[in-house]
Amino acid sequence: xxxxxxxxxxxxxxxxxxxxxxxxxxxxxxxxxxxxxxxxxxxxxxxxxxxxxxxxxxxxxxxxxxxxxxxxxxxxxxxxxxxxxxxxxxxxxxxxxxxxxxxxxxxxxxxxxxxxxxxxxx
Numbered sequence: 425x426x427x428x429x430x431x432x433x434x435x436x437x438x439x440x441x442x443x444x445x446x447x448x449x450x451x452x453x454x455x456x457x458x459x460x461x462x463x464x465x466x467x468x469x470x471x472x473x474x475x476x477x478x479x480x481x482x483x484x485x486x487x488x489x490x491x492x493x494x495x496x497x498x499x500x501x502x503x504x505x506x507x508x509x510x511x512x513x514x515x516x517x518x519x520x521x522x523x524x525x526x527x528x529x530x531x532x533x534x535x536x537x538x539x540x541x542x543x544x545x546x
Contacts, residue, residue, distance in 0.1 A: 425451075426451045426452050426453040427450070427451060427452045427453070427473050427474065427544070428452070428453045428455065428470065428471045428472060428473050428474075429452050429453070429454055429455070429472065429473065429474040429475070429476070430454075430455050430456070430457055430463055430466045430467065430471055430472040430474075430475045430476065431443060431454060431455075431456050431457070431476045432456075432457035432458075432459070432460065432462070432463035432475060432476065432477045432478060432481065432486070432489070433457075433458070433476075433477075433478035433481065433505070434458050434459060434478065434480075434481040434482055435478070438478065438505075438528060438529070439456055441528075441529045441530065442476055442505060442530050445529075445530040445531055445532045445534075445535050446532075446535070447532065447535075447536065447539070447545050450539075450545050452474075453471075455471045455472070458481070458482075459481045459482050459483035459484055460477075460481055460483060460484030460485055460486060460488055460489040461483050461484045463475060463477065463484075463489050464484070464489055464492055464493075467493070467498060467500060468498075472500050473500060473501065474500065474501045474502075474503065474544060475489075475500050475501070475502045475503070476503050476505050476530075477489060477490070477502055477503070477504050477505065477522070478504075478505055478506055479504060479506040479508055479513065479517070480506070480507075480508065486504060486506070486517070487516065487517070487520065489502075490502060490504075490517060490520035490521055490522060491520060493520075493521060494520055494521050501523050501542055501544065502517075502521060502522045502523060503522065503523060503524045503525075503526060503535075503538060504517045504522045504524070504525045504526070505526050505527075505528055505530050506525070506526075506527070506528060507527065507528045509525075509527045513525075523538070523542055524538040526538070
């Protein structure tokens with residue numbers, strides 16, 4: 425059974441780059457969100473065992489999504505993918521429950537160890 429994942433980013437190019445960085449043999453069902461509100465809706469619909477989350481999006485930011493997930497006690501693996509690589513941003517997303525922070529553009533080499541560490545991909 426495919427693992428449901430959400431890629432949440434307002435940039436079509438960023439969504440494509442991240443999709444290409446996923447392991448080719450990873451059995452997943454990908455849903456896309458262009459803002460944080462859509463990402464939460466997809467999660468609530470059971471579409472996000474793993475969520476790749478940009479921080480800067482319209483309507484609802486990645487920080488707001490992480491906050492909502494935490495306050496509603498929602499359980500998903502969140503990997504933040506952002507161009508904002510400042511240490512403060514990285515500390516903040518980890519405090520809000522993200523399992524990893526990857527800088528844009530994501531590469532397969534950067535993604536693979538994170539997935540392996542959490543048992544999401546061999």
